[in-house]
Amino acid sequence: xxxxxxxxxxxxxxxxxxxxxxxxxxxxxxxxxxxxxxxxxxxxxxxxxxxxxxxxxxxxxxxxxxxxxxxxxxxxxxxxxxxxxxxxxxxxxxxxxxxxxxxxxxxxxxxxxxxxxxxxxxxxxxxxxxxxxxxxxxxxxxxxxxxxxxxxxxxxxxxxxxxxxxxxxxxxxxxxxxxxxxxxxxxxxxxxxxxxxxx
Numbered sequence: 001x002x003x004x005x006x007x008x009x010x011x012x013x014x015x016x017x018x019x020x021x022x023x024x025x026x027x028x029x030x031x032x033x034x035x036x037x038x039x040x041x042x043x044x045x046x047x048x049x050x051x052x053x054x055x056x057x058x059x060x061x062x063x064x065x066x067x068x069x070x071x072x073x074x075x076x077x078x079x080x081x082x083x084x085x086x087x088x089x090x091x092x093x094x095x096x097x098x099x100x101x102x103x104x105x106x107x108x109x110x111x112x113x114x115x116x117x118x119x120x121x122x123x124x125x126x127x128x129x130x131x132x133x134x135x136x137x138x139x140x141x142x143x144x145x146x147x148x149x150x151x152x153x154x155x156x157x158x159x160x161x162x163x164x165x166x167x168x169x170x171x172x173x174x175x176x177x178x179x180x181x182x183x184x185x186x187x188x189x190x191x192x193x194x195x196x197x198x199x
Contacts, residue, residue, distance in 0.1 A: 026157025040103020
């Protein structure tokens with residue numbers, strides 16, 4: 001069981017598009033406004049865990065992963081564009097708010113979500129001889145754990161953001177995070193699209 005938690009911690013809490021957007025939201029004081037986003041991420045992870053546990057790895061194989069990655073990369077680039085264009089304000093709300101729906105969509109289209117859930121659901125769950133009830137229990141627990149990842153990034157951003165009460169600095173940080181999202185999209189694209197189709 002420790003292997004499941006160790007793998008989940010390493011993959012879910014590493015920087016990725018969901019966590020980077022949450023960090024930016026926290027810097028701008030949006031942690032409370034983005035609680036729905038964190039719940040959406042958890043909901044999407046639950047959907048992935050349950051569906052992959054019951055359907056197995058026939059749903060997501062090496063042939064379909066590049067197409068999922070293409071959709072995910074496109075969505076990440078769209079979010080980076082929205083983040084780059086949105087204005088920074090020191091008020092409680094900004095023009096770029098993450099919702100429950102965006103959390104669900106982003107995590108379902110995020111190849112990192114599949115990478116996180118696929119080995120757990122198709123290898124580690126069966127290796128532990130889990131019953132259906134245990135699969136549901138572990139899926140809920142791991143989904144909540146996944147939803148806490150962007151939440152923790154947002155809280156860290158909120159702490160850092162209190163020390164950056166300057167719109168110019170906040171705008172630069174936001175632009176840097178948008179560029180990191182672009183980098184994330186291209187690295188996912190290189191790993192899961194380019195290497196598969198053109199390498």
